[in-house]
Amino acid sequence: xxxxxxxxxxxxxxxxxxxxxxxxxxxxxxxxxxxxxxxxxxxxxxxxxxxxxxxxxxxxxxxxxxxxxxxxxxxxxxxxxxxxxxxxxxxxxxxxxxxxxxxxxxxxxxxxxxxxxxxxxxxxxxxxxxxxxxxxxxxxxxxxxxxxxxxxxxxxxxxxxxxxxxxxxxxxxxxxxxxxxxxxxxxxxxxxxxxxxxxxxxxxxxxxxxxxxxxxxxxxxxxxxxxxxxxxxxxxxxxxxxxxxxxxxxxxxxxxxxxxxxxxxxxxxxxxxxxxxxxxxxxxxxxxxxxxxxxxxxxxxxxxxxxxxxxxxxxxxxxxxxxxxxxxxxxxxxxxxxxxxxxxxxxxxxxxxxxxxxxxxxxxxxxxxxxxxxxxxxxxxxxxxxxxx
Numbered sequence: 001x002x003x004x005x006x007x008x009x010x011x012x013x014x015x016x017x018x019x020x021x022x023x024x025x026x027x028x029x030x031x032x033x034x035x036x037x038x039x040x041x042x043x044x045x046x047x048x049x050x051x052x053x054x055x056x057x058x059x060x061x062x063x064x065x066x067x068x069x070x071x072x073x074x075x076x077x078x079x080x081x082x083x084x085x086x087x088x089x090x091x092x093x094x095x096x097x098x099x100x101x102x103x104x105x106x107x108x109x110x111x112x113x114x115x116x117x118x119x120x121x122x123x124x125x126x127x128x129x130x131x132x133x134x135x136x137x138x139x140x141x142x143x144x145x146x147x148x149x150x151x152x153x154x155x156x157x158x159x160x161x162x163x164x165x166x167x168x169x170x171x172x173x174x175x176x177x178x179x180x181x182x183x184x185x186x187x188x189x190x191x192x193x194x195x196x197x198x199x200x201x202x203x204x205x206x207x208x209x210x211x212x213x214x215x216x217x218x219x220x221x222x223x224x225x226x227x228x229x230x231x232x233x234x235x236x237x238x239x240x241x242x243x244x245x246x247x248x249x250x251x252x253x254x255x256x257x258x259x260x261x262x263x264x265x266x267x268x269x270x271x272x273x274x275x276x277x278x279x280x281x282x283x284x285x286x287x288x289x290x291x292x293x294x295x296x297x298x299x300x301x302x303x304x305x306x307x308x309x310x311x312x313x314x315x316x317x318x319x320x321x322x323x324x325x326x327x328x329x330x331x332x333x334x335x336x337x338x339x340x341x342x343x344x345x346x347x348x349x350x351x352x353x354x355x356x357x358x359x360x361x362x363x364x365x366x367x368x369x370x371x372x373x374x375x376x377x378x379x380x381x382x383x384x385x386x387x388x389x
Contacts, residue, residue: 003041003294004370016366020348031346032377037172037322039237039368043279044287047236050278051271063270066092069277073245076280077230081204083215089247089254091261092268096202096229096244097123100166103198103227103246104131106260107253113162115195117149118356121172124200125356128166136162139357140174146316147174149182151189158193165195170203170213173324173355173364175317177211180219187222196253198227202244203320205235205288208296211318223249227257234320235288236279237368243272295321298367298374305378310388321368325349328361330388338363345380 009017010028016036021028024035042048054060070087077083093099104127108114113136114128125135138154140147167186170177178186190197199216207213217228231244248254278284302323306314311330314323327337334353341347341363352362367374382389 003291004372005042006370006372007040007042009040024342024348026342026346026348031348032373032380033348034365034367034369034377035348035350037234037320037366038239039321040370040373041237041291041368043236043238043275044284046278046281046283046287047238047275050274054271054274060270063268063273066268066273069273072277072280073230076285077215080285081213081215081218083218085247086249089249091246091248091257092273093244093246093261093266094269095233095239095242096200096231097127098242099229099244099246100124100198100200101127101131102257102260102264102266103164103166103196104128104133105264106257107196107227108133108163111161112164113159115154115162115165116356117167117171119173119352119359119362120166120168120355121200122350122354122356124166124168134161135356137357145313147171147176149185151185154189155192160193162193162195165190165197167197167199167216169199169201169216170207170319172203172320173322173350173359173362174315175320175322175324177207177213177318180214183214183216183219187216187219190222190225196225196227197222198229200229202229202231202234204230206292206295206321207319208292208299208317213319217247217249224253226250227253232276232279232284236275236284238272238275238279241269241272241275243268243276245276294371295368298369298371299323301371301374302365302367302378305382309382309385312385321366323365323367325363325365326361327363330385334360340384341381344384345377347377347380 016033020026020031020033070090074085077085110132113134115136116124118137118139128135141150204213228247233239248257303314306312306325313326350364352359
């Protein structure tokens with residue numbers, strides 16, 4: 001696999017490239033899309049082959065007998081994360097935003113509070129509000145330039161109306177991999193306030209050297225208040241398949257979630273199952289083992305360029321391919337630094353306020369793209385802030 005290959009995604013109904021002019025005013029012809037969290041790389045050949053086999057067969061009927069799909073998920077979680085999953089625990093949703101939405105419907109009622117550690121993935125707040133639940137923002141603290149927990153302060157925010165905590169682990173957009181001690185603190189916080197934890201671990205495979213992801217499900221004594229969410233989408237660049245896994249060990253929680261899934265008439269897309277099974281394989285594992293060093297090189301390139309610009313700071317990352325860049329040191333208002341990025345550098349990046357409290361001075365940059373594209377983007381960014389240097 002050559003991650004350096006430039007694949008032109010324009011005109012392919014790709015939201016990342018085909019919508020950046022509409023949404024950000026960044027010109028389609030020479031703009032650089034660094035916002036939506038998908039990659040500009042083809043997935044492993046095993047995934048492409050799985051789709052080709054289905055096409056060659058030529059009949060696209062209802063999917064049945066998903067035992068090999070479930071076995072592949074169990075194999076991946078055991079081999080890559082040391083987490084033993086029973087096949088019967090697995091539900092398939094239309095991605096993890098859908099998974100979070102079904103959790104809200106299954107375990108909360110209108111008006112209930114749902115806790116988020118902010119800034120955090122923007123879709124959580126969107127679905128919470130759409131479901132007529134209350135978003136409870138617990139803003140994280142920065143310690144040594146990275147995000148940390150502020151449990152004592154968060155304890156004072158709880159009113160008793162909160163029923164659920166949606167955890168992002170590893171954290172998006174901060175790139176933190178939570179330590180065992182931090183996860184235990186989160187678990188105890190949830191017990192103390194009787195919160196169900198929905199742990200979104202979609203970025204768990206993209207972890208850089210020196211860090212180790214710990215699945216929340218491997219902690220003891222938390223099974224009765226834990227719902228796990230995983231997916232191959234971020235790891236293998238197959239988000240368009242809209243296939244995610246909600247994994248629930250506790251029988252009562254599993255029954256409640258299953259009842260809601262049945263009530264919604266949900267069933268998975270066969271192509272998503274084919275791709276997941278092909279991704280969660282030795283071939284997929286070898287591909288990921290090549291991907292991580294490449295992304296790590298892009299991460300270092302971006303960090304070096306950003307941190308060389310006075311007033312800009314890229315938060316040190318342990319995971320994800322989403323850089324969280326702080327512009328507060330420039331002294332500029334949000335409108336000015338955003339305009340420099342979008343109008344002068346012609347880069348589309350996610351706006352920080354959409355991630356909740358603590359995001360005002362930030363933009364999020366996706367560097368999962370060929371290195372030459374990252375190099376060009378950083379040259380443009382440097383030029384756009386040349387007057388500060």
